[in-house]
Amino acid sequence: MATKRSAAANLADAAPVFAALGDPTRLRIVAQLSSQGPQSIVRLTETTDVSRQAITKHLYVLEEARLARSVRNGRESIWELQPERLADVQRYLDDISSQWDGALERLRALVEK
Amino acid sequence: MATKRSAAANLADAAPVFAALGDPTRLRIVAQLSSQGPQSIVRLTETTDVSRQAITKHLYVLEEARLARSVRNGRESIWELQPERLADVQRYLDDISSQWDGALERLRALVEK
DNA sequence: ATCACGAGCAACCTCGCGGTTGCATTTCAC
DNA sequence: GTGAAATGCAACCGCGAGGTTGCTCGTGAT
Numbered sequence: 001m002a003t004k005r006s007a008a009a010n011l012a013d014a015a016p017v018f019a020a021l022g023d024p025t026r027l028r029i030v031a032q033l034s035s036q037g038p039q040s041i042v043r044l045t046e047t048t049d050v051s052r053q054a055i056t057k058h059l060y061v062l063e064e065a066r067l068a069r070s071v072r073n074g075r076e077s078i079w080e081l082q083p084e085r086l087a088d089v090q091r092y093l094d095d096i097s098s099q100w101d102g103a104l105e106r107l108r109a110l111v112e113k
Numbered sequence: 114m115a116t117k118r119s120a121a122a123n124l125a126d127a128a129p130v131f132a133a134l135g136d137p138t139r140l141r142i143v144a145q146l147s148s149q150g151p152q153s154i155v156r157l158t159e160t161t162d163v164s165r166q167a168i169t170k171h172l173y174v175l176e177e178a179r180l181a182r183s184v185r186n187g188r189e190s191i192w193e194l195q196p197e198r199l200a201d202v203q204r205y206l207d208d209i210s211s212q213w214d215g216a217l218e219r220l221r222a223l224v225e226k
Numbered sequence: 227a228t229c230a231c232g233a234g235c236a237a238c239c240t241c242g243c244g245g246t247t248g249c250a251t252t253t254c255a256c
Numbered sequence: 257g258t259g260a261a262a263t264g265c266a267a268c269c270g271c272g273a274g275g276t277t278g279c280t281c282g283t284g285a286t
Contacts, residue, residue: 022129023244038220050246074262077262077264083210163274164275
């Protein structure tokens with residue numbers, strides 16, 4: 001059973017994650033968190049041209065999509081990636097791809113008939 | 114050379130693809146094209162609650178992101194997935210993930226020092 | 227020849243997203 | 257304890273995304 005894997009995000013669930021990754025600034029944040037590890041908001045702001053507030057909002061969006069999470073540390077809050085979520089997305093894309101292969105196969109069979 | 118693979122979408126390039134997949138209606142279209150193979154606009158419209166025009170617009174967005182492509186066939190236009198693009202996205206996510214692992218490793222080494 | 231079907235074109239509307247600025251609050255450093 | 261640093265909170269704004277409706281146009285069927 002479970003051709004739909006439990007962890008694999010089902011359609012309605014996956015869209016928000018893609019949407020979260022769909023903004024350039026946000027994708028930049030993800031890339032930076034990924035390459036440099038967890039870091040504070042100011043640090044994330046330094047490498048960009050938008051305001052700190054904008055970055056903060058983006059971080060909340062990423063949190064909503066469960067792509068990132070924050071930990072308070074004194075007066076600064078440290079944000080880090082939640083990479084399990086990326087794995088979910090990959091699994092979803094895998095499903096799509098394999099379905100596509102199947103569909104083409106069926107289509108060809110249908111045409112030849 | 115080329116630690117960044119040529120086909121792997123670089124940051125600025127990847128965001129639009131994610132954005133294209135980030136809308137529920139659009140993701141539904143992709144899923145349907147993936148599971149049922151190429152099909153016409155009306156057919157894609159039948160399974161949804163929005164207008165044909167809306168679907169058409171979404172299809173153009175997918176085309177812009179090179180996730181789908183259309184072929185005219187008589188009076189109907191048939192749309193199909195362009196799965197290579199999905200592979201690009203997967204590769205991009207792979208990069209992010211591996212970078213993340215590396216970053217954590219470095220971080221741990223730094224703390225222990 | 228006529229009619230219906232599938233699609234394209236264009237104008238329009240609404241609302242949420244990405245961004246800003248200004249101020250308050252907490253915490254560290256000295 | 258005082259000042260500066262890091263963040264949170266709130267109000268505001270422009271614009272483009274997602275949607276609709278109405279009409280036209282080409283093509284296939286009869």
